[in-house]
Amino acid sequence: MLPVIALVGRPNVGKSTLFNRLTRSRDALVADQPGLTRDRQYGVGKLGDRPYLVVDTGGISGDRDGIDGLMEQQVQAAIGEADHLIFLVDARDGLTAGDEIIVERLRRIGKPVTLAVNKIDGLDQDTVASEFHALGLGDPHPVAAAHGRGVRSLINGVLRTLPEVAEHAADDELLPGQRAGVQIAVVGRPNVGKSTLINRLLGEERVVAFDRPGTTRDSIFIPFEHDGRPYTLIDTAGVRRRARIDEAIEKFSVIKTLQAIEQANVVLLVLDAHQGIAEQDATLAGHVLDSGRALVVVINKWDGLDPDQRERIKAEMQRRLPFLGFADWRFVSALHGSGVGHLIEAVDAAYRAATRDLPTPELTRVLEAAVSEHQPPLVRGRRIKLRYAHQGGKNPPVIVVHGNQVDKVPAAYRRYLVNRFREAFDLHGTPLRIEFKAGKNPYEGKRNKLTARQVSKRRRLMKHVKRR
Numbered sequence: 001m002l003p004v005i006a007l008v009g010r011p012n013v014g015k016s017t018l019f020n021r022l023t024r025s026r027d028a029l030v031a032d033q034p035g036l037t038r039d040r041q042y043g044v045g046k047l048g049d050r051p052y053l054v055v056d057t058g059g060i061s062g063d064r065d066g067i068d069g070l071m072e073q074q075v076q077a078a079i080g081e082a083d084h085l086i087f088l089v090d091a092r093d094g095l096t097a098g099d100e101i102i103v104e105r106l107r108r109i110g111k112p113v114t115l116a117v118n119k120i121d122g123l124d125q126d127t128v129a130s131e132f133h134a135l136g137l138g139d140p141h142p143v144a145a146a147h148g149r150g151v152r153s154l155i156n157g158v159l160r161t162l163p164e165v166a167e168h169a170a171d172d173e174l175l176p177g178q179r180a181g182v183q184i185a186v187v188g189r190p191n192v193g194k195s196t197l198i199n200r201l202l203g204e205e206r207v208v209a210f211d212r213p214g215t216t217r218d219s220i221f222i223p224f225e226h227d228g229r230p231y232t233l234i235d236t237a238g239v240r241r242r243a244r245i246d247e248a249i250e251k252f253s254v255i256k257t258l259q260a261i262e263q264a265n266v267v268l269l270v271l272d273a274h275q276g277i278a279e280q281d282a283t284l285a286g287h288v289l290d291s292g293r294a295l296v297v298v299i300n301k302w303d304g305l306d307p308d309q310r311e312r313i314k315a316e317m318q319r320r321l322p323f324l325g326f327a328d329w330r331f332v333s334a335l336h337g338s339g340v341g342h343l344i345e346a347v348d349a350a351y352r353a354a355t356r357d358l359p360t361p362e363l364t365r366v367l368e369a370a371v372s373e374h375q376p377p378l379v380r381g382r383r384i385k386l387r388y389a390h391q392g393g394k395n396p397p398v399i400v401v402h403g404n405q406v407d408k409v410p411a412a413y414r415r416y417l418v419n420r421f422r423e424a425f426d427l428h429g430t431p432l433r434i435e436f437k438a439g440k441n442p443y444e445g446k447r448n449k450l451t452a453r454q455v456s457k458r459r460r461l462m463k464h465v466k467r468r
């Protein structure tokens with residue numbers, strides 16, 4: 001399960017700046033996506049191969065009057081769900097009464113806390129650090145969030161205190177029947193019909209074991225079989241009784257949702273046709289894109305709408321979430337069951353696409369065809385040249401394109417290439433990333449490679465030059 005780190009501190013100490021630093025590692029996939037708004041409160045970051053979830057709790061006023069700020073529901077919930085707190089103070093302000101009040105509160109909460117002193121740029125680190133020792137939280141970590149200084153070492157220190165968890169548990173760690181096959185996270189804001197959908201899905205399949213909660217704050221994992229193959233549903237809805245579906249009591253937690261997404265192979269993002277796209281849908285959609293997971297968009301409550309309404313709703317949803325155009329959009333009624341029976345097919349297709357092998361010669365052929373049909377633009381009189389492509393990763397697929405002036409490739413051209421590769425390899429249902437690399441085709445390079453004799457001749461020449 002993804003560890004959760006919450007950032008707390010007085011207003012203006014630099015929490016959001018630190019948050020941006022800590023979550024920056026994920027930016028690549030979502031670069032230049034029109035229509036996407038990022039969630040600036042919850043984000044996933046990675047140190048090496050260790051992912052973690054960061055929550056920016058916003059400013060907690062340390063003033064006597066504002067002390068209730070710490071008890072504010074959202075902040076409280078985030079702190080409650082966190083494994084570790086980073087308490088950020090401001091070196092320029094020095095130790096303030098507000099900091100002391102906050103530290104008192106944190107002590108009562110009883111979670112592990114790491115103290116970080118921000119804005120140390122241009123200050124004497126030792127003097128600054130010693131002042132904050134008085135907080136009784138041990139050695140403060142000096143950082144300059146705005147410049148990235150000390151941030152790596154800070155997160156490294158925090159992660160060291162947390163138990164290491166594999167991104168996917170190894171098979172022998174699983175209880176019988178638990179988490180087998182493709183992992184499907186069902187996510188969506190409250191009342192879109194997640195629970196009804198899950199019950200409907202499971203009603204049509206053989207449930208291998210029933211409702212097996214992990215740790216208390218975990219989502220639940222429900223293994224089932226479809227066409228003789230194992231799958232596991234990750235239920236974030238918080239409603240567990242099959243008999244009584246009362247969506248009004250659905251508990252919604254962004255943290256739990258993000259953890260479920262991280263553990264999934266495929267995400268089912270459930271939207272409500274009757275309600276349309278709310279802000280929370282859009283930010284959740286952004287998180288799904290951010291995660292790089294394969295995706296099926298499920299528009300629920302498709303019943304009771306006339307054709308005109310359906311057209312309007314469909315267009316409006318696609319307009320609000322243009323960056324989910326890569327996914328299969330399925331229109332269903334969880335209540336009546338229409339469309340639900342084919343969802344697993346869409347899940348399979350998305351997962352197949354996400355994990356597909358893309359052979360180099362075919363990738364390069366598709367690239368050549370795309371380039372000859374629609375050339376990249378000229379930059380200061382020289383044409384951008386794209387020569388060769390290979391697969392740089394899977395799940396989500398990464399395609400590395402080699403060429404000249406690749407840092408000048410416009411966003412629109414990148415999207416054009418993404419679409420071409422998508423069509424050619426049938427990569428629907430998965431995000432797809434293109435990375436550009438400057439330099440020639442290494443295979444092409446081989447033809448021009450220097451012979452051994454030429455190399456030694458060059459070496460001799462170079463030595464000669466150096467000696468002189």
Ligand SMILES: Nc1nc2c(ncn2[C@@H]2O[C@H](COP(=O)(O)OP(=O)(O)OP(=O)(O)O)[C@@H](O)[C@H]2O)c(=O)[nH]1
Pocket residue numbers: 009010011012013014015016017018058059060118119120121143144145146147
């Ligand atoms: N000199 C310096 N300034 C910084 C550093 N980090 C953040 N700042 C500045 O401090 C100010 C506050 O930063 P934010 O990240 O917005 O602070 P915050 O804690 O999120 O503030 P609230 O959300 O209002 O509580 C901004 O002007 C930042 O540019 C740093 O390392 N050095």
Ligand SMILES: [Mg+2]
Pocket residue numbers: 015016017056058059
């Ligand atoms: Mg902030």
